[in-house]
Amino acid sequence: MIRLSIPLRLALSRLSLPVLIAAAFGAMLLGKADTLLAERARVALADVLTPIWAALREPLGAVQGAVQEARQLLALREENARLREDNERLRRWHAAALALEAEVDMLRRQLAFVPEAAPAFHTARVVADGGGTYARALLLAAGPHHGVRKGQVALDERGLVGRVTEVGARSARVLLATDMNMRIPVTLEGSRARAIMVGTNGARPRLQHWPEGTLPEEGERVVTSAEANAFPSGLPVGVVRWSASGAPEIELFARLDRLDVVRLFDYGLSGILPPEAVARREPVRAVGATAAARRAAP
Protein backbone atom coordinates (compact mmCIF):
# COMPACT_ATOMS: atom_id res chain seq x y z
CA MET A 1 0.00 0.00 0.00
CA ILE A 2 1.28 3.42 -0.83
CA ARG A 3 1.90 5.47 2.25
CA LEU A 4 0.71 9.04 1.84
CA SER A 5 1.23 11.88 4.22
CA ILE A 6 -1.82 12.84 6.22
CA PRO A 7 -2.18 16.38 4.77
CA LEU A 8 -2.01 14.96 1.27
CA ARG A 9 -4.67 12.40 2.11
CA LEU A 10 -6.90 15.08 3.58
CA ALA A 11 -6.43 17.22 0.51
CA LEU A 12 -7.23 14.29 -1.72
CA SER A 13 -10.39 13.41 0.18
CA ARG A 14 -11.46 17.06 0.09
CA LEU A 15 -10.77 17.26 -3.60
CA SER A 16 -12.38 13.99 -4.58
CA LEU A 17 -15.99 15.21 -4.27
CA PRO A 18 -15.66 18.29 -6.53
CA VAL A 19 -13.60 16.32 -8.99
CA LEU A 20 -16.19 13.57 -9.10
CA ILE A 21 -19.02 16.06 -9.46
CA ALA A 22 -17.16 17.52 -12.40
CA ALA A 23 -16.74 13.99 -13.73
CA ALA A 24 -20.50 13.45 -13.38
CA PHE A 25 -21.07 16.57 -15.44
CA GLY A 26 -18.59 15.21 -17.91
CA ALA A 27 -20.45 11.92 -18.05
CA MET A 28 -23.65 13.82 -18.64
CA LEU A 29 -22.16 15.76 -21.51
CA LEU A 30 -20.61 12.59 -22.89
CA GLY A 31 -23.95 10.83 -22.72
CA LYS A 32 -25.52 13.80 -24.49
CA ALA A 33 -22.83 14.02 -27.14
CA ASP A 34 -22.58 10.32 -27.84
CA THR A 35 -25.90 8.71 -27.05
CA LEU A 36 -24.75 5.49 -28.66
CA LEU A 37 -22.05 5.03 -26.03
CA ALA A 38 -24.45 5.13 -23.10
CA GLU A 39 -26.83 2.89 -24.98
CA ARG A 40 -24.11 0.34 -25.64
CA ALA A 41 -22.99 0.38 -22.00
CA ARG A 42 -26.57 -0.14 -20.86
CA VAL A 43 -27.08 -3.05 -23.21
CA ALA A 44 -23.80 -4.64 -22.12
CA LEU A 45 -24.80 -4.40 -18.46
CA ALA A 46 -28.26 -5.77 -19.23
CA ASP A 47 -26.65 -8.68 -21.08
CA VAL A 48 -24.63 -9.53 -18.00
CA LEU A 49 -27.53 -9.16 -15.60
CA THR A 50 -30.28 -10.82 -17.57
CA PRO A 51 -29.38 -14.42 -16.56
CA ILE A 52 -29.35 -13.41 -12.90
CA TRP A 53 -32.70 -11.73 -13.24
CA ALA A 54 -34.06 -14.70 -15.11
CA ALA A 55 -32.94 -17.02 -12.33
CA LEU A 56 -34.43 -14.77 -9.68
CA ARG A 57 -37.63 -14.52 -11.61
CA GLU A 58 -38.57 -18.10 -10.83
CA PRO A 59 -39.16 -17.73 -7.08
CA LEU A 60 -40.64 -14.30 -7.67
CA GLY A 61 -42.99 -15.76 -10.22
CA ALA A 62 -43.98 -18.48 -7.77
CA VAL A 63 -44.78 -15.86 -5.14
CA GLN A 64 -46.75 -13.82 -7.62
CA GLY A 65 -48.66 -16.92 -8.70
CA ALA A 66 -49.51 -17.72 -5.10
CA VAL A 67 -50.75 -14.18 -4.55
CA GLN A 68 -52.86 -14.37 -7.66
CA GLU A 69 -54.24 -17.72 -6.57
CA ALA A 70 -55.16 -16.31 -3.19
CA ARG A 71 -56.89 -13.39 -4.85
CA GLN A 72 -58.80 -15.75 -7.08
CA LEU A 73 -59.82 -17.82 -4.08
CA LEU A 74 -61.19 -14.69 -2.43
CA ALA A 75 -63.04 -13.83 -5.62
CA LEU A 76 -64.30 -17.41 -5.73
CA ARG A 77 -65.90 -16.97 -2.35
CA GLU A 78 -67.59 -13.79 -3.44
CA GLU A 79 -68.76 -15.37 -6.65
CA ASN A 80 -70.07 -18.33 -4.73
CA ALA A 81 -72.13 -16.05 -2.54
CA ARG A 82 -73.48 -14.27 -5.58
CA LEU A 83 -74.33 -17.53 -7.29
CA ARG A 84 -76.08 -18.78 -4.19
CA GLU A 85 -78.16 -15.63 -4.12
CA ASP A 86 -78.93 -16.08 -7.80
CA ASN A 87 -79.91 -19.64 -7.23
CA GLU A 88 -82.22 -18.65 -4.43
CA ARG A 89 -83.90 -16.10 -6.64
CA LEU A 90 -84.24 -18.54 -9.51
CA ARG A 91 -85.69 -21.13 -7.18
CA ARG A 92 -88.33 -18.66 -6.12
CA TRP A 93 -89.14 -18.05 -9.77
CA HIS A 94 -89.25 -21.77 -10.36
CA ALA A 95 -91.74 -22.14 -7.53
CA ALA A 96 -93.79 -19.30 -8.95
CA ALA A 97 -93.77 -20.93 -12.38
CA LEU A 98 -94.86 -24.25 -10.97
CA ALA A 99 -97.67 -22.60 -9.06
CA LEU A 100 -98.81 -20.74 -12.17
CA GLU A 101 -98.67 -23.91 -14.20
CA ALA A 102 -100.81 -25.70 -11.66
CA GLU A 103 -103.25 -22.82 -11.64
CA VAL A 104 -103.48 -22.83 -15.42
CA ASP A 105 -104.09 -26.57 -15.37
CA MET A 106 -106.83 -26.15 -12.83
CA LEU A 107 -108.50 -23.38 -14.80
CA ARG A 108 -108.32 -25.43 -17.98
CA ARG A 109 -109.99 -28.34 -16.27
CA GLN A 110 -112.77 -26.07 -15.06
CA LEU A 111 -113.30 -24.71 -18.57
CA ALA A 112 -113.12 -28.09 -20.26
CA PHE A 113 -110.64 -26.32 -22.50
CA VAL A 114 -109.65 -28.14 -25.64
CA PRO A 115 -106.19 -26.94 -26.69
CA GLU A 116 -105.88 -25.85 -30.27
CA ALA A 117 -103.79 -28.01 -32.49
CA ALA A 118 -100.61 -26.32 -33.63
CA PRO A 119 -101.39 -25.07 -37.11
CA ALA A 120 -99.48 -26.42 -40.06
CA PHE A 121 -97.55 -23.88 -42.07
CA HIS A 122 -95.52 -23.61 -45.23
CA THR A 123 -92.67 -21.22 -45.69
CA ALA A 124 -92.49 -19.47 -49.01
CA ARG A 125 -89.99 -17.07 -50.49
CA VAL A 126 -91.13 -13.65 -51.61
CA VAL A 127 -90.15 -13.15 -55.24
CA ALA A 128 -91.94 -9.96 -56.23
CA ASP A 129 -93.89 -7.11 -54.77
CA GLY A 130 -97.01 -5.52 -56.13
CA GLY A 131 -98.58 -6.27 -59.47
CA GLY A 132 -101.81 -8.03 -60.22
CA THR A 133 -105.20 -6.70 -59.36
CA TYR A 134 -104.16 -5.20 -56.07
CA ALA A 135 -101.91 -2.29 -55.22
CA ARG A 136 -100.34 -3.95 -52.21
CA ALA A 137 -99.64 -7.61 -52.85
CA LEU A 138 -96.79 -10.07 -52.85
CA LEU A 139 -95.91 -12.87 -55.21
CA LEU A 140 -94.61 -16.00 -53.54
CA ALA A 141 -92.67 -18.82 -55.13
CA ALA A 142 -94.16 -22.12 -54.05
CA GLY A 143 -93.01 -25.60 -54.95
CA PRO A 144 -94.84 -27.68 -57.59
CA HIS A 145 -96.71 -29.72 -54.96
CA HIS A 146 -97.32 -26.98 -52.52
CA GLY A 147 -100.20 -27.05 -50.11
CA VAL A 148 -100.98 -23.39 -50.46
CA ARG A 149 -104.62 -22.57 -50.79
CA LYS A 150 -106.75 -19.46 -50.73
CA GLY A 151 -107.56 -17.90 -47.41
CA GLN A 152 -104.37 -18.97 -45.69
CA VAL A 153 -102.88 -16.39 -43.36
CA ALA A 154 -99.42 -15.02 -44.10
CA LEU A 155 -97.18 -14.01 -41.16
CA ASP A 156 -93.63 -12.92 -40.94
CA GLU A 157 -91.57 -13.39 -37.79
CA ARG A 158 -93.21 -10.38 -36.14
CA GLY A 159 -96.84 -10.31 -37.08
CA LEU A 160 -99.62 -10.41 -39.64
CA VAL A 161 -98.68 -9.78 -43.27
CA GLY A 162 -101.86 -10.57 -45.19
CA ARG A 163 -103.88 -13.35 -46.76
CA VAL A 164 -103.46 -15.61 -49.77
CA THR A 165 -105.84 -14.49 -52.52
CA GLU A 166 -104.67 -16.30 -55.63
CA VAL A 167 -102.94 -19.62 -56.02
CA GLY A 168 -101.19 -20.83 -59.14
CA ALA A 169 -99.29 -24.00 -59.91
CA ARG A 170 -95.96 -22.64 -58.68
CA SER A 171 -96.82 -19.32 -57.16
CA ALA A 172 -99.28 -17.66 -54.90
CA ARG A 173 -100.32 -14.08 -54.36
CA VAL A 174 -100.71 -12.58 -50.92
CA LEU A 175 -102.85 -9.52 -50.39
CA LEU A 176 -101.10 -7.34 -47.85
CA ALA A 177 -102.87 -5.90 -44.83
CA THR A 178 -102.15 -2.40 -46.16
CA ASP A 179 -104.09 -2.87 -49.40
CA MET A 180 -107.21 -0.78 -49.92
CA ASN A 181 -109.32 -3.89 -50.38
CA MET A 182 -108.29 -5.44 -47.11
CA ARG A 183 -110.66 -5.52 -44.15
CA ILE A 184 -109.51 -7.42 -41.11
CA PRO A 185 -111.51 -7.88 -37.92
CA VAL A 186 -109.30 -7.03 -35.00
CA THR A 187 -109.44 -6.84 -31.24
CA LEU A 188 -107.95 -4.01 -29.20
CA GLU A 189 -106.02 -5.95 -26.64
CA GLY A 190 -106.42 -3.51 -23.76
CA SER A 191 -110.17 -3.05 -23.89
CA ARG A 192 -111.07 -6.27 -25.75
CA ALA A 193 -113.15 -4.08 -28.09
CA ARG A 194 -113.71 -5.28 -31.65
CA ALA A 195 -112.92 -3.11 -34.65
CA ILE A 196 -112.11 -3.35 -38.32
CA MET A 197 -108.72 -2.61 -39.76
CA VAL A 198 -109.04 -1.02 -43.19
CA GLY A 199 -106.21 -0.84 -45.66
CA THR A 200 -105.49 2.52 -47.26
CA ASN A 201 -102.64 1.63 -49.64
CA GLY A 202 -100.49 3.62 -47.25
CA ALA A 203 -98.05 2.24 -44.72
CA ARG A 204 -100.56 2.38 -41.87
CA PRO A 205 -104.05 0.93 -42.18
CA ARG A 206 -106.91 2.79 -40.52
CA LEU A 207 -108.94 1.54 -37.62
CA GLN A 208 -112.73 1.79 -38.02
CA HIS A 209 -115.95 0.72 -36.45
CA TRP A 210 -114.84 0.44 -32.90
CA PRO A 211 -117.70 0.33 -30.42
CA GLU A 212 -118.91 3.54 -28.97
CA GLY A 213 -117.42 4.52 -25.64
CA THR A 214 -114.10 2.75 -26.04
CA LEU A 215 -111.61 4.90 -27.83
CA PRO A 216 -108.52 3.12 -29.13
CA GLU A 217 -105.58 4.23 -27.03
CA GLU A 218 -102.26 5.34 -28.37
CA GLY A 219 -99.83 2.42 -28.22
CA GLU A 220 -102.51 -0.20 -27.57
CA ARG A 221 -101.73 -3.57 -29.04
CA VAL A 222 -104.04 -4.85 -31.78
CA VAL A 223 -104.53 -8.55 -32.49
CA THR A 224 -106.75 -10.38 -34.94
CA SER A 225 -110.21 -11.34 -33.91
CA ALA A 226 -111.90 -14.63 -34.70
CA GLU A 227 -115.12 -12.88 -35.62
CA ALA A 228 -116.36 -13.68 -39.12
CA ASN A 229 -114.25 -16.83 -38.95
CA ALA A 230 -111.66 -15.39 -41.35
CA PHE A 231 -108.71 -15.25 -38.97
CA PRO A 232 -107.88 -17.06 -35.77
CA SER A 233 -107.93 -14.84 -32.73
CA GLY A 234 -104.82 -13.43 -31.18
CA LEU A 235 -102.43 -13.07 -34.11
CA PRO A 236 -100.28 -9.98 -33.46
CA VAL A 237 -101.10 -7.18 -35.90
CA GLY A 238 -99.68 -3.91 -34.61
CA VAL A 239 -100.14 -1.01 -32.24
CA VAL A 240 -102.54 1.90 -32.38
CA ARG A 241 -101.12 5.27 -33.41
CA TRP A 242 -103.21 8.40 -33.62
CA SER A 243 -102.36 10.28 -36.79
CA ALA A 244 -101.84 14.03 -36.96
CA SER A 245 -105.29 14.41 -38.48
CA GLY A 246 -106.89 12.65 -35.53
CA ALA A 247 -107.59 9.23 -37.03
CA PRO A 248 -106.51 6.03 -35.30
CA GLU A 249 -104.08 4.10 -37.45
CA ILE A 250 -102.23 0.87 -36.92
CA GLU A 251 -98.49 0.57 -37.05
CA LEU A 252 -97.98 -3.00 -38.20
CA PHE A 253 -95.52 -5.28 -36.46
CA ALA A 254 -94.69 -6.96 -39.76
CA ARG A 255 -92.09 -5.20 -41.84
CA LEU A 256 -93.92 -5.22 -45.12
CA ASP A 257 -91.29 -3.24 -46.94
CA ARG A 258 -88.53 -5.79 -46.37
CA LEU A 259 -90.14 -9.20 -46.54
CA ASP A 260 -87.95 -12.10 -47.64
CA VAL A 261 -89.84 -15.12 -46.47
CA VAL A 262 -93.37 -15.47 -45.16
CA ARG A 263 -95.04 -18.33 -43.37
CA LEU A 264 -98.46 -19.38 -44.60
CA PHE A 265 -100.59 -20.82 -41.84
CA ASP A 266 -103.53 -23.03 -42.51
CA TYR A 267 -106.04 -22.58 -39.73
CA GLY A 268 -108.76 -24.42 -41.62
CA LEU A 269 -111.08 -21.44 -41.54
CA SER A 270 -113.80 -20.97 -44.10
CA GLY A 271 -115.20 -17.60 -43.22
CA ILE A 272 -114.29 -16.10 -46.56
CA LEU A 273 -116.53 -17.11 -49.39
CA PRO A 274 -114.80 -18.04 -52.60
CA PRO A 275 -114.98 -14.95 -54.78
CA GLU A 276 -116.25 -16.89 -57.83
CA ALA A 277 -119.23 -18.17 -55.81
CA VAL A 278 -120.16 -14.61 -54.96
CA ALA A 279 -119.44 -13.33 -58.47
CA ARG A 280 -121.43 -15.99 -60.32
CA ARG A 281 -124.58 -15.86 -58.31
CA GLU A 282 -125.03 -12.16 -58.46
CA PRO A 283 -125.89 -11.90 -62.19
CA VAL A 284 -128.24 -14.91 -61.91
CA ARG A 285 -130.04 -13.28 -59.09
CA ALA A 286 -130.12 -10.02 -61.01
CA VAL A 287 -131.58 -11.68 -64.11
CA GLY A 288 -134.20 -13.40 -61.99
CA ALA A 289 -135.05 -10.15 -60.38
CA THR A 290 -135.42 -8.32 -63.65
CA ALA A 291 -137.54 -11.17 -65.06
CA ALA A 292 -139.74 -11.04 -62.00
CA ALA A 293 -139.91 -7.32 -62.34
CA ARG A 294 -140.85 -7.63 -65.97
CA ARG A 295 -143.47 -10.16 -65.10
CA ALA A 296 -144.79 -7.95 -62.36
CA ALA A 297 -144.65 -4.77 -64.46
CA PRO A 298 -147.57 -5.26 -66.81
Added chain:
Amino acid sequence: MKKGRPAPRTGLLRQLDALARAMLPTATTALLLLLAPMPVGLPGTVAAVALPCVYFWSVFRPSAMPPPAAFGLGLLQDLLTAGPFGAGTLTLLLAHGVAVRWRGFLARQSFLIVWLVFCGFAAAAAGLGWVLQGLLAWQVPPVAPGLTGAGLAIGFYPLIALGLTGLHGAMRRAESAP
Protein backbone atom coordinates in the same frame (compact mmCIF):
# COMPACT_ATOMS: atom_id res chain seq x y z
CA MET B 1 -4.30 -16.93 20.78
CA LYS B 2 -2.33 -14.95 23.27
CA LYS B 3 -2.91 -11.29 23.67
CA GLY B 4 -0.35 -8.64 22.86
CA ARG B 5 1.43 -10.61 20.17
CA PRO B 6 0.41 -9.30 16.84
CA ALA B 7 1.00 -12.13 14.40
CA PRO B 8 1.44 -11.17 10.70
CA ARG B 9 -1.30 -13.59 9.55
CA THR B 10 -3.71 -12.10 11.99
CA GLY B 11 -2.79 -8.71 10.66
CA LEU B 12 -3.53 -9.78 7.12
CA LEU B 13 -6.82 -11.29 8.19
CA ARG B 14 -7.64 -8.19 10.04
CA GLN B 15 -6.83 -6.09 7.03
CA LEU B 16 -9.01 -8.30 4.88
CA ASP B 17 -11.71 -8.05 7.50
CA ALA B 18 -11.46 -4.27 7.54
CA LEU B 19 -11.49 -4.13 3.78
CA ALA B 20 -14.58 -6.34 3.62
CA ARG B 21 -16.23 -4.21 6.24
CA ALA B 22 -15.36 -1.04 4.36
CA MET B 23 -16.72 -2.47 1.15
CA LEU B 24 -19.85 -3.97 2.64
CA PRO B 25 -22.08 -0.86 2.41
CA THR B 26 -21.17 -0.19 -1.18
CA ALA B 27 -21.52 -3.85 -2.07
CA THR B 28 -24.93 -4.23 -0.42
CA THR B 29 -26.11 -1.03 -2.11
CA ALA B 30 -24.89 -2.28 -5.48
CA LEU B 31 -26.62 -5.61 -4.89
CA LEU B 32 -29.87 -3.85 -3.99
CA LEU B 33 -29.55 -1.74 -7.12
CA LEU B 34 -29.09 -4.86 -9.22
CA LEU B 35 -32.09 -6.53 -7.63
CA ALA B 36 -34.31 -3.45 -7.83
CA PRO B 37 -35.28 -3.76 -11.52
CA MET B 38 -36.87 -7.14 -10.85
CA PRO B 39 -40.36 -7.06 -12.28
CA VAL B 40 -42.59 -6.58 -9.27
CA GLY B 41 -44.94 -4.07 -10.84
CA LEU B 42 -43.32 -0.92 -9.43
CA PRO B 43 -41.75 1.63 -11.79
CA GLY B 44 -38.53 3.47 -11.01
CA THR B 45 -37.41 1.35 -8.08
CA VAL B 46 -33.69 1.63 -8.89
CA ALA B 47 -33.38 5.33 -8.12
CA ALA B 48 -35.73 4.93 -5.17
CA VAL B 49 -33.36 2.32 -3.68
CA ALA B 50 -30.07 4.08 -4.43
CA LEU B 51 -30.84 7.39 -2.73
CA PRO B 52 -31.83 5.98 0.70
CA CYS B 53 -28.75 3.73 0.81
CA VAL B 54 -26.31 6.50 -0.11
CA TYR B 55 -28.02 8.89 2.30
CA PHE B 56 -27.97 6.40 5.17
CA TRP B 57 -24.32 5.48 4.81
CA SER B 58 -23.27 9.09 4.21
CA VAL B 59 -24.91 10.12 7.44
CA PHE B 60 -23.99 7.21 9.68
CA ARG B 61 -20.74 5.86 8.23
CA PRO B 62 -19.23 8.23 5.67
CA SER B 63 -15.96 6.30 5.73
CA ALA B 64 -17.80 3.37 4.18
CA MET B 65 -19.40 5.53 1.51
CA PRO B 66 -16.61 7.69 0.02
CA PRO B 67 -17.34 9.92 -2.97
CA PRO B 68 -15.91 7.41 -5.48
CA ALA B 69 -18.36 4.79 -4.16
CA ALA B 70 -21.23 7.23 -4.57
CA PHE B 71 -19.96 8.00 -8.06
CA GLY B 72 -19.80 4.32 -8.96
CA LEU B 73 -23.27 3.65 -7.59
CA GLY B 74 -24.56 6.62 -9.54
CA LEU B 75 -23.06 5.27 -12.73
CA LEU B 76 -24.62 1.88 -12.04
CA GLN B 77 -27.97 3.54 -11.45
CA ASP B 78 -27.67 5.49 -14.68
CA LEU B 79 -26.84 2.32 -16.56
CA LEU B 80 -29.78 0.47 -15.05
CA THR B 81 -32.31 3.20 -15.74
CA ALA B 82 -33.22 4.87 -18.98
CA GLY B 83 -32.90 8.47 -17.83
CA PRO B 84 -30.29 10.93 -19.10
CA PHE B 85 -26.83 9.49 -18.57
CA GLY B 86 -24.94 11.13 -15.67
CA ALA B 87 -27.92 12.83 -14.06
CA GLY B 88 -28.33 10.11 -11.44
CA THR B 89 -24.61 10.19 -10.74
CA LEU B 90 -24.65 13.92 -10.13
CA THR B 91 -27.73 13.66 -7.93
CA LEU B 92 -26.22 10.92 -5.77
CA LEU B 93 -22.92 12.76 -5.45
CA LEU B 94 -24.61 15.99 -4.39
CA ALA B 95 -26.83 14.12 -1.94
CA HIS B 96 -23.77 12.41 -0.54
CA GLY B 97 -21.88 15.71 -0.18
CA VAL B 98 -24.76 17.48 1.56
CA ALA B 99 -25.46 14.50 3.84
CA VAL B 100 -21.79 14.29 4.86
CA ARG B 101 -21.75 17.99 5.61
CA TRP B 102 -24.91 17.73 7.73
CA ARG B 103 -24.05 14.45 9.42
CA GLY B 104 -22.80 16.16 12.63
CA PHE B 105 -26.37 17.29 13.15
CA LEU B 106 -28.23 14.36 11.61
CA ALA B 107 -26.41 11.43 13.24
CA ARG B 108 -27.62 12.49 16.68
CA GLN B 109 -31.28 12.92 15.75
CA SER B 110 -34.12 10.46 16.10
CA PHE B 111 -35.20 8.30 13.19
CA LEU B 112 -38.19 10.51 12.50
CA ILE B 113 -36.09 13.67 12.03
CA VAL B 114 -33.66 11.79 9.81
CA TRP B 115 -36.56 10.53 7.74
CA LEU B 116 -38.08 13.99 7.45
CA VAL B 117 -34.75 15.39 6.27
CA PHE B 118 -34.56 12.50 3.81
CA CYS B 119 -37.99 13.54 2.49
CA GLY B 120 -36.40 16.88 1.66
CA PHE B 121 -33.48 15.10 0.00
CA ALA B 122 -35.82 12.97 -2.12
CA ALA B 123 -37.82 16.01 -3.20
CA ALA B 124 -34.67 17.94 -4.03
CA ALA B 125 -33.27 14.97 -5.96
CA ALA B 126 -36.50 14.71 -7.94
CA GLY B 127 -36.39 18.43 -8.68
CA LEU B 128 -32.75 18.27 -9.73
CA GLY B 129 -33.43 15.28 -11.93
CA TRP B 130 -36.33 17.14 -13.53
CA VAL B 131 -34.20 20.22 -14.20
CA LEU B 132 -31.30 18.16 -15.59
CA GLN B 133 -33.61 16.19 -17.83
CA GLY B 134 -35.20 19.39 -19.06
CA LEU B 135 -31.82 20.98 -19.73
CA LEU B 136 -30.41 17.96 -21.51
CA ALA B 137 -33.45 17.31 -23.68
CA TRP B 138 -34.27 21.04 -24.01
CA GLN B 139 -37.97 20.53 -23.41
CA VAL B 140 -40.22 20.48 -20.35
CA PRO B 141 -40.32 16.90 -19.05
CA PRO B 142 -43.39 15.47 -17.28
CA VAL B 143 -43.54 15.95 -13.53
CA ALA B 144 -45.27 12.70 -12.55
CA PRO B 145 -42.29 10.27 -12.86
CA GLY B 146 -40.12 12.41 -10.58
CA LEU B 147 -42.90 12.68 -8.00
CA THR B 148 -43.47 8.92 -8.15
CA GLY B 149 -39.76 8.30 -7.67
CA ALA B 150 -39.58 10.67 -4.71
CA GLY B 151 -42.64 9.06 -3.13
CA LEU B 152 -41.17 5.60 -3.61
CA ALA B 153 -37.85 6.65 -2.11
CA ILE B 154 -39.60 8.19 0.88
CA GLY B 155 -41.68 5.06 1.32
CA PHE B 156 -38.70 2.73 0.94
CA TYR B 157 -36.51 4.64 3.37
CA PRO B 158 -37.86 3.13 6.65
CA LEU B 159 -37.53 -0.41 5.28
CA ILE B 160 -34.01 0.17 3.97
CA ALA B 161 -32.98 2.08 7.11
CA LEU B 162 -34.23 -0.82 9.25
CA GLY B 163 -32.05 -3.32 7.41
CA LEU B 164 -29.04 -1.00 7.23
CA THR B 165 -29.30 -0.09 10.92
CA GLY B 166 -29.06 -3.78 11.74
CA LEU B 167 -26.06 -4.12 9.44
CA HIS B 168 -24.46 -1.01 10.90
CA GLY B 169 -24.94 -2.32 14.44
CA ALA B 170 -23.38 -5.66 13.50
CA MET B 171 -20.38 -3.90 11.97
CA ARG B 172 -19.91 -1.78 15.08
CA ARG B 173 -20.04 -4.84 17.31
CA ALA B 174 -17.51 -6.58 15.09
CA GLU B 175 -15.18 -3.59 15.31
CA SER B 176 -15.43 -3.24 19.06
CA ALA B 177 -15.18 -6.98 19.78
CA PRO B 178 -11.43 -7.50 19.33
